[in-house]
Every structure is written in C-alpha cells, then in structure tokens.
Amino acid sequence: MTDLSPLLVSLRVTIVATLVASAAGITVAYALAKMRSRWASVIEAIITVPIVLPPTVLGYYLLTLLGSRGPIGRAWEGLFGSPIVFTVTGATIAATVSALPFVVRTSRAAIRQVDPRLEEAARICGLPEREVAIRVTLRVASRGILAGVALGFARALGDFGVTVMVAGNVPGRSQTLPVAVYDAVQAGDDTYARNGSLVLAAIALVVLLLLAQLQVRRSR
Amino acid sequence: MVEHHLAKVRVAGSNPVVRSIVKAGRLGVRLLLAGASILVVGGCARSADSSDALVVAAASDLRDAFGELAGELGTTDVGEVTFVFGSSGMLREQILNGAPYDVYVSANVGFVDEVIAAGMSVSAQPTIYAIGSLAVVTSGEVELTSIAAVVTDARRIVIAQPKHAPYGVAAREALQTLGLWDTVESRIVYADNVADAVRIVQSGEVDAGIVARSLVINDPHLVVDSSLHEPLRQAAVVLRGPRESRARAFVDALRTDTVRALMVRYGFDTDVAASGEE
Numbered sequence: 220m221t222d223l224s225p226l227l228v229s230l231r232v233t234i235v236a237t238l239v240a241s242a243a244g245i246t247v248a249y250a251l252a253k254m255r256s257r258w259a260s261v262i263e264a265i266i267t268v269p270i271v272l273p274p275t276v277l278g279y280y281l282l283t284l285l286g287s288r289g290p291i292g293r294a295w296e297g298l299f300g301s302p303i304v305f306t307v308t309g310a311t312i313a314a315t316v317s318a319l320p321f322v323v324r325t326s327r328a329a330i331r332q333v334d335p336r337l338e339e340a341a342r343i344c345g346l347p348e349r350e351v352a353i354r355v356t357l358r359v360a361s362r363g364i365l366a367g368v369a370l371g372f373a374r375a376l377g378d379f380g381v382t383v384m385v386a387g388n389v390p391g392r393s394q395t396l397p398v399a400v401y402d403a404v405q406a407g408d409d410t411y412a413r414n415g416s417l418v419l420a421a422i423a424l425v426v427l428l429l430l431a432q433l434q435v436r437r438s439r
Numbered sequence: 440m441v442e443h444h445l446a447k448v449r450v451a452g453s454n455p456v457v458r459s460i461v462k463a464g465r466l467g468v469r470l471l472l473a474g475a476s477i478l479v480v481g482g483c484a485r486s487a488d489s490s491d492a493l494v495v496a497a498a499s500d501l502r503d504a505f506g507e508l509a510g511e512l513g514t515t516d517v518g519e520v521t522f523v524f525g526s527s528g529m530l531r532e533q534i535l536n537g538a539p540y541d542v543y544v545s546a547n548v549g550f551v552d553e554v555i556a557a558g559m560s561v562s563a564q565p566t567i568y569a570i571g572s573l574a575v576v577t578s579g580e581v582e583l584t585s586i587a588a589v590v591t592d593a594r595r596i597v598i599a600q601p602k603h604a605p606y607g608v609a610a611r612e613a614l615q616t617l618g619l620w621d622t623v624e625s626r627i628v629y630a631d632n633v634a635d636a637v638r639i640v641q642s643g644e645v646d647a648g649i650v651a652r653s654l655v656i657n658d659p660h661l662v663v664d665s666s667l668h669e670p671l672r673q674a675a676v677v678l679r680g681p682r683e684s685r686a687r688a689f690v691d692a693l694r695t696d697t698v699r700a701l702m703v704r705y706g707f708d709t710d711v712a713a714s715g716e717e
Contacts, residue, residue: 287537302537387533389494389523389540402524405635406502 222411224391225399226418228307229376232395236314236375241368244322248367249352251323252330263327267320274317274380281313281385310386310393317378318371325370329363330356362434369430373423492521493685494539496530498546498673499634500571500606500651504705505544511697516688526632528603534559540678541686544693546571546633546651547605548674561677561687568693569707571671573609573663574652578643583661586649590614590623593647597640599633605671606633610649612668652706662706673707 247266251259269277285292285303295303303309333356341355342348357364379397386393388402396415403411497505502524509520523530527545534543534554543560545551551565577583581592590596599607607629614620630636633651640648641658652662675693677686692698699709 282536288535292537296537302539304536305533305538305540387523387538388525389538390521391492392494392521405499405632405638406524407638407641 222390222399225394225396225415228310228392228394229396229419232307232310232314233372233376235311236318237368237372239311240315240318240322240371240375244319244367244371245326245357245364248323248326248364249330249357252327263323266323269317270320270324274378275384277316278313278381278384281316281381285309285312285385304385305387305389305393307386307393310382310395313381313385314375314378317381318375321370321374322364322367325367326360326364329360329367332363333359365430365434369427372426376419376423376426492519493517493541493682493689494521494523495542495544495689496523496525496534496538496540497542497544498527498530498605499524499632500546500653501544501673502634502654503656504653504702504707508698508701511701512689512692515692517685517692520689524632524634526599526604526607528605529632532603534678539680541680541682542675542689543678544673544675545605546671546673547608548672550605551674551676554676554678559678561679561683562690565674565676566690566693567672567674567711569673569699569702569709570665570711571606571673571707572652572665573606573613573649573668573671574655574660574706575647575649575663576637576640576655576658576660577647578640578645580643581646583659586613586661586663587617587619589647589661590619590649593626593645595626595628595645595647596623597628597630597636597645597648597650599636599650600629600631604630604632606636606651609668609671610663613649613663616667656704656706672711 251263254262282304283289285295287293287296287302287304292303303312337359338351338355341351346354377397378395379401382393382395383398383401386395386398388394388398390399390402394402396419400412400415400419403409403415495505501522505522505524509522512518512520523540525533527547527550530538530540530543531545531550531554534540535557543551543554545565548565548567551560554560555563555565575583575586575589577589577593581589583589598610599605601607601611611620614623628639628645630639634654636648636650637654639645640650649663652660675690677683677690680686702709
C-alpha cells in the first residue's frame with residue numbers, strides 16, 4: 220500500500236471517536252442506569268436509534284444538520300470560518316455518532332447488573348457518591364463497558380455509509396480507509412483495495428483480541 | 440435482613456427528586472464537557488486539515504486523464520493537486536452542502552450553472568473546455584459490432600445513474616434516440632458513477648456498458664455517435680475559498696495546448712468555441 224494517508228485518517232478518526240464516544244457514552248449510560256424516570260427509556264431509544272437506522276439515513280440527517288445549509292453547520296462556519304462537512308472533523312463526528320449508541324447500550328446493561336448491595340456497602344463505608352460510581356459501580360461493570368467500547372471502536376473504524384455522506388472522499392483529508400477501499404475498487408486499483416481491506420481486518424482482529432485479553436484479566 | 444437495612448439507608452440518603460435533579464445537572468455539565476472536547480478536537484483537526492493541496496472535485500470520467508494531468512501541473516502555479524472523483528451530481532450536492540473544494544469540474548455544464556446560481560463560485564460563468572463522448576464496451580462475451588447489436592445481445596447493460604451522472608443521462612438519451620430504451624430498460628444496471636460502470640463491465644459482472652470514452656480509450660470500444668445525445672459539455676468553475684488564485688490557475692490550465700493535447704489523447708473534443716468567461 221503506497222498511500223498511507225487513509226490509514227492515518229482512519230486511525231485518528233477512530234481513536235478520537237472512540238475516546239469521545241466512551242467518555243460521553245459511559246456517563247450517559249451511568250445516568251440512564253440510575254435514572255428512575257420513565258423518560259430514561261425514551262432518552263435511551265433516541266440515543267440508540269443510530270444502531271437501527273441505515274447509515275445512509277443517519278448520514279443524511281447529519282449532513283442536513285452539519286452542512287453549510289444546516290443550523291449547526293452554519294453556526295460552526297460562523298465560529299471557525301470553514302465548514303465541518305467533508306473534513307476530518309466531519310468524519311470524526313460521523314464515527315462518534317455511530318459508535319456512541321454501542322457504548323451506551325452495552326454499558327447501561329452492564330451497570331444495571333451491578334449488585335446494588337455492593338454500592339450500598341460502599342456508601343456505608345462513607346464513600347461519596349462519585350467514588351461509589353467510579354470505584355465500585357463502573358469497576359464492577361468494566362467488562363461490559365469494555366465490550367461496549369470495543370463495539371464502538373469497531374463501528375467507528377468500519378463506518379462507510381455515514382462517513383461517505385458527511386465526510387466525502389477527499390484523499391489526505393477526510394478519506395478514511397474504508398472509503399479509500401471503495402474508491403480503489405472504483406478506480407480499478409485492486410492492489411490497494413486488497414491491502415487496505417487486509418489492514419482493516421488486521422486492526423479489527425488485533426483490537427478485539429486485545430480487549431478479550433483485557434477482559435479475561437479483569438475477570439480474575 | 441441486610442437488604443431491608445440497606446433500603447433504609449438509601450431512602451435516608453436524600454430526597455429522590457433533589458437527587459435526580461442534581462444528577463441531571465451533573466450529566467449536563469459532563470455533556471457540555473464532552474461537547475467542548477469535540478470542539479477542541481475539531482479545532483485541532485481543522486488546523487491539520489489546511490494542508491496545501493488544491494482540492495479539485497472532478498467528474499469521474501476524468502479519473503484517467505486527470506491522473507496524468509496531476510504530474511504535469513506540479514511545476515506550475517497550480518502546485519500540488521488532490522482530486523476527488525465522483526458523479527458530477529453527487530459532487531454538486533457536496534459543494535452545495537459546503538464541501539471545501541477549490542475547483543469543480545463537471546461532465547455537464549448544467550450542474551456548474553446550479554453551483555454558480557447558489558453563489559458558491561468565484562466566476563459567474565462556467566469554463567467549458569472539452570466535449571466528452573460515449574463508448575460501448577463489453578466484457579468479452581458479447582461481440583463489439585454495433586451499439587444496437589450489443590445492447591440487444593447483452594443480458595445486462597451498465598450505465599451510470601442518470602439521476603446524478605451526466606454520462607448516464609447521455610447513455611439513456613442515445614438509447615432513446617435509437618428507439619431501444621423501452622426494450623433495454625429492464626436489463627439496465629445503474630452504477631454510482633461512470634468510472635464504477637467501467638469497473639462493473641471490466642470485472643465481467645455485466646456483459647456490456649455504455650460509458651465515458653475517456654475511461655476506455657486503451658480498451659476495445661465502439662464510439663457512440665455524439666448526435667444521438669445532448670453534448671457532454673465538460674465545464675469547470677473556481678469555487679470560493681482560501682485557494683482561489685491557484686484554483687483559477689488550474690481552470691486556466693485546462694485550456695492550454697499541453698492539457699488540450701492530453702485531453703484529445705483521452706478522446707475528448709477540445710475544439711469548443713471560446714465559451715464561458717472572458
């Protein structure tokens with residue numbers, strides 16, 4: 220593979236998107252898991268809609284919001300003087316929105332399964348609520364949360380439909396590896412398509428193996 | 440026993456309404472922080488984004504010709520060029536949504552007019568620099584005799600999607616003019632863009648395709664009589680943005696003798712009346 224820029228764009232987009240989706244997703248999942256209100260399920264449904272939506276539909280909505288004709292896109296252009304869509308930022312937002320629901324759903328289920336007696340015990344020991352959340356709840360739920368992060372990572376790395384609509388296909392800027400593979404197939408560049416696909420498959424496999432390893436260690 | 444005791448502790452904690460409000464408040468703060476971090480990341484990303492290559496959004500019939508062009512322009516005022524290829528209609532849609540492209544090169548002057556009308560361009564007129572043509576190609580199973588014979592024999596025929604690809608529109612028009620469209624329509628396969636159509640024929644997935652001649656110039660092909668369809672007027676326009684002067688140099692270069700000779704080698708007709716600006 221001669222041109223490494225799609226790989227670098229992909230890695231950067233995926234890492235940033237996974238970090239942002241994990242930070243926001245775990246927080247939201249915790250809040251949802253602890254919420255007693257019936258609105259919790261409504262909020263969760265809204266957040267997890269991207270799992271069910273076809274990526275092109277999600278891409279269309281994001282493009283409508285973030286494009287220079289959309290409300291967020293216009294505000295962004297007012298602030299920074301350049302558009303979000305068809306840039307690496309656009310690709311990152313696409314990947315984050317795609318990854319977020321996987322983190323939220325999986326983490327929420329994991330957090331709900333934490334035995335409340337453990338949390339109560341911690342409270343009785345005098346731990347403040349924040350410490351209980353971090354040192355007990357999230358720690359006990361960490362295997363499930365890691366699984367959610369892994370799913371989110373996989374989705375962020377593999378996204379094509381949303382990315383191609385929101386970030387386009389600008390080589391060296393917004394072109395991620397999955398999009399570059401598609402482009403290479405269209406250009407008849409079989410070597411690039413094959414190598415790009417191999418790299419993507421290898422990254423996915425390595426990350427999932429690492430996470431599995433981490434989970435085994437955590438469960439001990 | 441223990442559970443009962445714990446339940447009491449929880450209730451004693453504080454008023455559940457107050458608690459949930461506090462929690463919602465905390466959640467809000469965290470979401471804001473998350474949002475802010477996205478902005479920061481976006482900001483960093485943007486600065487890394489301003490690499491200096493000129494971004495030219497070009498119709499996919501130019502994939503081969505412009506691939507060669509990039510090397511020739513490197514030493515001129517244009518500098519380094521990055522091409523984004525796609526169907527002209529898709530690129531137009533991206534430009535209207537704010538894609539940071541510097542030049543738009545369409546296979547159809549109508550799309551350029553729309554971009555100009557939307558106020559996205561520097562120039563008020565498109566620069567028409569060449570006329571494209573259609574060619575019939577086959578995967579080898581069908582003999583290249585005449586367009587009518589090929590489309591009659593082929594089980595499936597690929598053309599670019601006419602909804603957003605000018606070569607797809609021209610292919611459909613040619614078939615309509617020949618009176619073949621109605622019999623052929625059910626066997627047509629639509630490709631994303633004309634380069635994709637070429638790939639589909641060359642991979643043998645379909646028997647025949649009506650595609651851009653510029654993409655099959657080195658392969659056996661039949662040129663489709665250009666009187667069968669509206670002319671495929673290739674048009675370029677300088678888009679608003681930070682690299683307008685280099686973008687102008689690129690568009691001007693399209694009408695230099697060197698580039699015209701290159702385009703002619705790819706089967707374009709560059710003998711267009713001095714149209715557009717000036």
